[in-house]
Amino acid sequence: MLRNHSLAQAISNVGWHQITSMLAYKAEWYGRDFVQIDKWYPSSKRCHACGHLCDAMPLSVRHWDCPACGASHYRDINAAKNILKAGKAILAGADKLREHEQKTTVGRTGG
Ligand SMILES: [Zn+2]
Structure with a gap:
């Protein structure tokens, strides 16, 4: 930006x-x-389709094809999809933690 x-x-x-x-x-x-993801998460150079991580990708590269699966990516759209996926993964982890805490709380009040 x-x-x-x-x-x-x-x-x-x-x-x-x-x-x-x-x-x-x-x-x-x-x-x-x-949800905030790690600022160093490689969202631009990770293929959102297969997860392949490219070694290096200068800012001048705006469009690239994944060497692993052949998917064609626009840099920012690919990054946005990876950021969404990472955020959902964090939320899924948070949901599991909340479920665990609720079970623990129920166990304490019931016991
Ligand atoms: Zn790929």
Whole structure:
């Protein structure tokens, strides 16, 4: 996003921390989930179709074909699909933790 000059200026003025804080606040306000994935997660160079991870991918590469499965990717769309998948995986893990905590709580109150 920082490559888009007008968007980069807006982001630089506000800062990533403030943007994520506002997103978290709005998500909670509307009863939605807000999930942050690891900032180093290789979302752009991982094939969303098969999971193959490319070694290196300069920012100038906007379109690429997966050497493992042959899927054709637009960099940002592929990254968005990987980020969604990673976020859902985190939520699925959080759901399992909540279920475990509820069972533990039920066990404590029942015992
Ligand atoms: Zn692939």
